[in-house]
Amino acid sequence: METITIKDIAALCGVGISTVSRAINNHPDINEETKAMIMQVISENNYIPNNSARNLKRTDSNTIAVLIKGITNPFFSNMIKTFERKIKEKKYSFILQHVDNRENEIDVAIQLIKEKKLKGIVFLGGHFSHSNEKLAQLKVPFVLSTIGTTQKLDRTICSSVSVDDFKESYKIVDYLCKLGHSKIAIITAPLDDESIGSLRLNGYMSALRDNGIQIKKNLIRFMKDELESYSIQNGYVVTRELLESGENFTAIYAISDTLVIGACRAIFDVGQRIPEDYSVAGFDGLDIAHYYNPSITTIRQPVEEMAEETIKILFDAISGKTSAQHKTFQGELIIGQSTGPILRRK
Amino acid sequence: METITIKDIAALCGVGISTVSRAINNHPDINEETKAMIMQVISENNYIPNNSARNLKRTDSNTIAVLIKGITNPFFSNMIKTFERKIKEKKYSFILQHVDNRENEIDVAIQLIKEKKLKGIVFLGGHFSHSNEKLAQLKVPFVLSTIGTTQKLDRTICSSVSVDDFKESYKIVDYLCKLGHSKIAIITAPLDDESIGSLRLNGYMSALRDNGIQIKKNLIRFMKDELESYSIQNGYVVTRELLESGENFTAIYAISDTLVIGACRAIFDVGQRIPEDYSVAGFDGLDIAHYYNPSITTIRQPVEEMAEETIKILFDAISGKTSAQHKTFQGELIIGQSTGPILRRK
Numbered sequence: 009m010e011t012i013t014i015k016d017i018a019a020l021c022g023v024g025i026s027t028v029s030r031a032i033n034n035h036p037d038i039n040e041e042t043k044a045m046i047m048q049v050i051s052e053n054n055y056i057p058n059n060s061a062r063n064l065k066r067t068d069s070n071t072i073a074v075l076i077k078g079i080t081n082p083f084f085s086n087m088i089k090t091f092e093r094k095i096k097e098k099k100y101s102f103i104l105q106h107v108d109n110r111e112n113e114i115d116v117a118i119q120l121i122k123e124k125k126l127k128g129i130v131f132l133g134g135h136f137s138h139s140n141e142k143l144a145q146l147k148v149p150f151v152l153s154t155i156g157t158t159q160k161l162d163r164t165i166c167s168s169v170s171v172d173d174f175k176e177s178y179k180i181v182d183y184l185c186k187l188g189h190s191k192i193a194i195i196t197a198p199l200d201d202e203s204i205g206s207l208r209l210n211g212y213m214s215a216l217r218d219n220g221i222q223i224k225k226n227l228i229r230f231m232k233d234e235l236e237s238y239s240i241q242n243g244y245v246v247t248r249e250l251l252e253s254g255e256n257f258t259a260i261y262a263i264s265d266t267l268v269i270g271a272c273r274a275i276f277d278v279g280q281r282i283p284e285d286y287s288v289a290g291f292d293g294l295d296i297a298h299y300y301n302p303s304i305t306t307i308r309q310p311v312e313e314m315a316e317e318t319i320k321i322l323f324d325a326i327s328g329k330t331s332a333q334h335k336t337f338q339g340e341l342i343i344g345q346s347t348g349p350i351l352r353r354k
Numbered sequence: 355m356e357t358i359t360i361k362d363i364a365a366l367c368g369v370g371i372s373t374v375s376r377a378i379n380n381h382p383d384i385n386e387e388t389k390a391m392i393m394q395v396i397s398e399n400n401y402i403p404n405n406s407a408r409n410l411k412r413t414d415s416n417t418i419a420v421l422i423k424g425i426t427n428p429f430f431s432n433m434i435k436t437f438e439r440k441i442k443e444k445k446y447s448f449i450l451q452h453v454d455n456r457e458n459e460i461d462v463a464i465q466l467i468k469e470k471k472l473k474g475i476v477f478l479g480g481h482f483s484h485s486n487e488k489l490a491q492l493k494v495p496f497v498l499s500t501i502g503t504t505q506k507l508d509r510t511i512c513s514s515v516s517v518d519d520f521k522e523s524y525k526i527v528d529y530l531c532k533l534g535h536s537k538i539a540i541i542t543a544p545l546d547d548e549s550i551g552s553l554r555l556n557g558y559m560s561a562l563r564d565n566g567i568q569i570k571k572n573l574i575r576f577m578k579d580e581l582e583s584y585s586i587q588n589g590y591v592v593t594r595e596l597l598e599s600g601e602n603f604t605a606i607y608a609i610s611d612t613l614v615i616g617a618c619r620a621i622f623d624v625g626q627r628i629p630e631d632y633s634v635a636g637f638d639g640l641d642i643a644h645y646y647n648p649s650i651t652t653i654r655q656p657v658e659e660m661a662e663e664t665i666k667i668l669f670d671a672i673s674g675k676t677s678a679q680h681k682t683f684q685g686e687l688i689i690g691q692s693t694g695p696i697l698r699r700k
Contacts, residue, residue: 051397080431088425092452101469104450106438123447124470240645273645299586299619301647 012053020053021046072322073103073126075113077134081238081266083292083311084132087153090315091130098323100127107134109237114142121148128322131155135203140165149325153318154309156204167325167333169318173204176307176339177211177263180289183305183341184259185219188350189287192216193227193255195246195262195271197237208263208291226255231267243270251278258286258350265290265297268304272346283348293342302345310337358399366395416446418668419472421459423480425452427584427612429638429657430478433499436661437476444669446473453480455583460488467494474668477501481549486511495671499664500655502550513671513679515664519550522653522685523557523609526635529651529687530605531565534696535633538562539573539601541592541608541617543583554609554637572601577613589616597624604632604696611636611643614650618692629694639688648691656683 014032018025023042030038031046072095076084088104095102103124107113113136117129129150136155140162152168184192194212197205213223229250235242243262250257251274262268268290275286282288282302290297293308317335324330360378364371369388376384377392418441422430434450441448449470453459459482463475475496482501486508498514530538540558543551559569575596581588589608596603597620608614614636621632628634628648636643639654663681670676 047397051393079434080428082426082428082431085426088452102451104452105448106434106450240641244645269642269645272647276647295586296615296642299590299615301618301622 017046017050017053020049070100071103071124071126072100072128072130073105073117073120073124074130074132075105075107075117075120076132077107077109077113078238079106080236081133081264082294082296083154083264083266083309086311087132087315087318090312091319094316094319098319109134112138114138114145117146117150121146128326130318130322135201136161137203149322151318151322151325154204154314156207163334164332167321169314169321169335169337171307171309171314171337171339173207174211174214176309177208177291178215179211179339179341180291180305180307181212181215181261182219183343184261184287184289184347185215185221187259187287187347189259190219190221191224191227191257192221192259192261193229193250193257195229195231195243195260195267197263198230198233205263212261226253227257238264238266240266240270240273243267244274245270247271247274248277251275251280259289259347260286261289263291265292265294265304265306268306268346269296269300272300272302272304282346284351287347287350289347293340297342297344300346305344305347306342307339308342309339313337363392363396363399366399367392417449417470417472418446418474418476419449419451419463419466419470420476420478421451421453421463421466422478423453423455423459424584426582427479427610428640428642429500429584429610429612429655432657433478433661433664436658437665440662440665444665455480458484460484460491463492463496467492474672476664476668481547482507483549495668497664497668497671500550500660502553509680510678513667515660515667515681515683517653517655517660517683517685519553520557520560522655523554523637524561525557525685525687526637526651526653527558527561527607528565529689530607530633530635530693531561531567533605533633533693535605536565536567537570537573537603538567538605538607539575539596539603541575541577541589541606541613543609544576544579551609558607572599573603584610584612586612586616586619589613590620591616593617593620594623597621597626605635605693606632607635609637611638611640611650611652614652614692615642615646618646618648618650628692630697633693633696635693639686643688643690646692651690651693652688653685654688655685659683 014025014028018028028046031043074091092102105120107116113131120126126148128148130153131150132153133155136152136157143165150166152166154170156170156173181192196209216223229246231237231242232245235245247260247270260271262271268288271288272282275282280286290304290306293306297304297306314337321333360371360374364374374392377389420437438448451466453462459477466472472494474494476499477496478499479501482498482503489511496512498512500516502516502519527538542555562569575592577583577588578591581591593606593616606617608617614634617634618628621628626632636650636652639652643650643652660683667679
């Protein structure tokens with residue numbers, strides 16, 4: 009059967025294409041007789057407007073969604089900009105979708121795939137503790153970007169881009185130990201966090217052990233559930249509580265720079281100095297870590313490169329070139345003004 | 355003419371609905387004879403699959419888009435969270451679209467309206483200097499949120515939510531004058547900015563004049579075009595240049611808190627103190643303004659309330675309840691540690 013087009017129908021009927029279109033689409037502005045005639049010709053010629061093809065063209069538009077947990081976290085800002093640039097280069101369009109902490113991102117993704125006919129997904133940040141069965145429900149390629157996973161994910165069904173959160177965390181805590189600190193507090197994610205929080209906590213504990221330092225339970229502090237996670241305010245509240253507990257320590261390591269900013273303010277607010285009274289170290293390498301007073305010692309994650317690699321891997325998968333890929337980037341220890349050798353024995 | 359449904363066609367043909375659907379959609383899994391018969395019945399009964407209605411149902415899904423200029427600006431983070439919450443409450447879905455500085459947001463919006471069948475749009479941040487003719491091309495309701503406009507916008511065709519950028523800017527500069535400062539530098543947007551940059555600059559000049567202070571051209575400094583606008587780095591570079599120019603001043607007012615953070619770091623880097631050597635004031639009331647060391651004197655914008663009002667106005671317009679609305683919020687002068695009475699006469 010030859011393919012008949014709307015143009016052919018219009019020619020057969022002796023009307024314009026727009027009139028045929030009006031007939032097909034039940035438009036009120038058409039003479040009933042003309043419409044009946046057109047529909048008859050359409051039927052006789054087995055012409056069927058290809059709805060699926062038309063929908064595809066009109067609404068599909070090659071869309072990639074980035075699902076982000078923690079949209080207020082400045083760590084993601086530069087990544088998002090890079091995602092957008094790279095996705096545009098590929099002539100795809102780009103949806104940024106915030107996922108609430110209480111939402112299941114896989115369900116959000118499945119819904120979006122259906123609604124927006126996505127071609128691919130980037131999961132950015134947050135926990136990621138879904139069963140392999142759940143992940144298998146995602147029928148489009150996806151990449152986990154800067155999501156540490158401690159669980160037994162089937163590495164053949166998903167791709168990932170991150171730093172080695174354990175190793176980098178070890179690196180900065182080891183640096184504090186080498187400065188002479190042995191009473192090092194940590195601010196980390198609650199223990200039910202199976203993601204970067206627990207990886208970075210493990211790095212901390214491992215570095216202490218290797219430096220012959222006993223782990224003190226009272227120096228392991230957790231972000232408050234009732235406050236936004238990784239927020240400056242959360243770091244402030246936890247540090248203030250730690251300072252007021254009378255616990256003896258000379259350094260704080262917080263697992264994000266945002267938390268560290270809050271920690272610093274808490275230290276200043278009780279009239280103590282950094283680094284003379286307390287050394288403070290963070291993680292991420294945000295701009296603000298550099299511009300804060302004092303500048304913050306931190307682990308810089310190469311966010312632009314990580315974002316570029318995320319998109320590269322995603323498009324490899326979309327084009328069917330490869331299956332799952334896993335890329336681990338090196339972090340860099342940036343030494344700021346917020347840490348120094350231990351000056352006093354508390 | 356009675357409305358005929360796919361169910362009626364199926365009954366008339368003695369087949370299932372899915373078979374009728376396969377016929378309509380040109381599906382390969384259907385007997386050619388059955389298909390011809392169905393199409394004949396369809397034609398005879400003037401049954402026309404209502405594509406537009408079906409598209410609506412499948413892909414429309416009541417979507418609101420927020421078009422944001424300056425996604426890395428933390429000022430917008432809390433607004434976005436509020437937008438999302440309020441839009442979800444209305445059972446609408448939410449697309450966040452970043453607009454590049456070089457892009458025309460109206461064109462981006464028109465494209466999105468077409469692709470995603472938007473029900474409404476929020477324009478967030480940035481310049482907004484489009485002709486009324488251009489604005490009239492937007493066929494869905496929209497609200498300008500925290501976009502100052504100096505141009506002669508037809509206030510009957512668009513709604514807006516913002517603070518009075520002129521008045522609030524006047525307020526904080528007047529505060530600096532009352533502290534005894536008369537040599538006050540400003541960091542603002544380039545002169546071609548017809549938005550908050552020029553409004554806040556006008557507020558600065560007006561406050562100086564009313565305090566009997568002559569405006570010095572050399573103290574009016576502009577963000578660098580080649581750096582990201584309103585970025586910390588931009589504030590740093592401009593302030594560093596100002597400090598090294600040898601220009602005589604005792605206070606800096608930057609039109610955003612992000613710029614102020616950079617300004618502070620530049621002052622520290624040349625070995626000067628805040629506020630003893632320089633008073634520093636910002637605008638926006640970001641969290642970081644409170645947590646920075648020293649805390650920053652600024653104008654707090656009530657971002658959550660502004661975001662809520664934005665969505666309220668948008669949905670009023672979507673429901674056809676009202677035409678254009680314009681809501682101006684009060685800012686609040688927050689006095690931090692970064693400003694003080696003038697201590698020396700330079």
